[in-house]
Amino acid sequence: MTDRLTIRRPDDWHVHLRDGAMLHAVAPHTARQFARAIIMPNLTPPVTDAATARAYRDRIMAALGEDTDFQPLMTCYLTDHSAPDDIVGGHAEGVFTACKLYPAHATTNSAHGVTDIRAMTGVLEAMQRAGIPLLIHGEVTDRSIDIFDREAVFIERVLIPLIRDYPGLRIVMEHITTAEAAAFVTEADHPIAATITPQHLILNRNAIFDGGLRPHAYCLPVAKREAHRLAVRRAAVSGSPRFFLGTDTAPHVVGAKESGCGCAGIFNAPFALEAYLRVFDEEGALDRFEGFAAEHGARFYGLPLNEGTVTLERVAQQVPASTGEGATEVVPFMAGETLAWRLATDT
Numbered sequence: 560m561t562d563r564l565t566i567r568r569p570d571d572w573h574v575h576l577r578d579g580a581m582l583h584a585v586a587p588h589t590a591r592q593f594a595r596a597i598i599m600p601n602l603t604p605p606v607t608d609a610a611t612a613r614a615y616r617d618r619i620m621a622a623l624g625e626d627t628d629f630q631p632l633m634t635c636y637l638t639d640h641s642a643p644d645d646i647v648g649g650h651a652e653g654v655f656t657a658c659k660l661y662p663a664h665a666t667t668n669s670a671h672g673v674t675d676i677r678a679m680t681g682v683l684e685a686m687q688r689a690g691i692p693l694l695i696h697g698e699v700t701d702r703s704i705d706i707f708d709r710e711a712v713f714i715e716r717v718l719i720p721l722i723r724d725y726p727g728l729r730i731v732m733e734h735i736t737t738a739e740a741a742a743f744v745t746e747a748d749h750p751i752a753a754t755i756t757p758q759h760l761i762l763n764r765n766a767i768f769d770g771g772l773r774p775h776a777y778c779l780p781v782a783k784r785e786a787h788r789l790a791v792r793r794a795a796v797s798g799s800p801r802f803f804l805g806t807d808t809a810p811h812v813v814g815a816k817e818s819g820c821g822c823a824g825i826f827n828a829p830f831a832l833e834a835y836l837r838v839f840d841e842e843g844a845l846d847r848f849e850g851f852a853a854e855h856g857a858r859f860y861g862l863p864l865n866e867g868t869v870t871l872e873r874v875a876q877q878v879p880a881s882t883g884e885g886a887t888e889v890v891p892f893m894a895g896e897t898l899a900w901r902l903a904t905d906t
């Protein structure tokens with residue numbers, strides 16, 4: 560049995576750091592585990608231009624203090640009014656690493672999102688030309704489509720036409736949850752990849768209703784049936800360079816989760832590596848963990864691999880019931896459960 564695993568320093572390709580007091584409370588968790596992270600732009604108001612992104616990046620670095628070498632990679636929130644020149648300019652200046660497409664009203668803080676992706680011709684052409692990745696929350700917002708089918712229907716209705724129209728556009732399908740998405744990303748003749756969260760590797764939809772309504776197991780896209788979880792697990796441990804780590808850590812204060820209309824989002828930043836490693840361990844794929852956590856994403860984004868390593872050791876630890884206090888009290892993923900692995904050292 561392997562009891563220690565040393566890998567290249569990993570990156571998290573999908574993170575919500577929020578702002579203000581919550582940013583200060585949650586950012587250190589991500590910076591402790593990861594060298595870099597793709598920072599989601601769904602603040603209120605959203606991060607839609609380079610000046611706003613630069614200011615947000617400064618607030619992130621200020622929240623982490625002087626000693627950190629963590630690198631936030633900023634994204635631009637696309638709206639119906641996004642202008643190609645602003646995006647290409649922001650990317651050329653080194654502010655934007657990617658652009659994020661939220662279909663309007665698909666998820667938390669997506670009210671300003673895009674109403675018709677097909678109408679975004681100028682922006683998508685410019686991104687394709689400049690090699691700027693398009694990160695997609697891949698769910699249709701058609702209320703007549705069952706919530707468990709919205710990802711699969713998005714592939715048919717939106718993604719297939721999109722890759723046909725923009726054959727060179729680099730796409731990351733974020734937080735995939737279905738067998739359909741795993742198969743599509745594996746097989747597509749296109750520069751496309753997908754992030755996978757710990758929760759979609761560990762939970763199926765029964766977890767949301769396990770003995771009562773479980774708000775801390777609720778995120779979007781919502782967890783699917785067991786067959787889908789298993790398909791997503793196979794994709795994660797397959798060794799395919801098209802699948803990589805993106806936690807979608809999405810903190811909401813406890814009262815906003817435990818509510819008559821609880822927010823979508825799971826806060827997994829404090830023990831993200833440990834949660835993923837549990838899955839790779841169970842699947843007998845410890846040798847594939849480094850690729851998933853520290854190589855595939857950087858290569859897809861065309862960024863250098865990190866220097867340095869982290870070590871995880873087989874030492875049990877219990878996930879606390881909550882982190883933070885007051886306006887920053889958040890219940891972490893797997894609260895109260897015991898994890899077999901622990902992040903040990905940073906070198």
Ligand SMILES: NC(=O)N[C@@H](CC(=O)O)C(=O)O
Nearest residue numbers: 575666667778779809823824
């Ligand atoms: N995943 C979620 O359930 N929530 C995210 C938004 C998102 O990534 O869709 C959030 O910002 O809270």
Ligand SMILES: [Zn+2]
Nearest residue numbers: 666696779780
């Ligand atoms: Zn999303």
Ligand SMILES: [Zn+2]
Nearest residue numbers: 575599807809
């Ligand atoms: Zn997200």
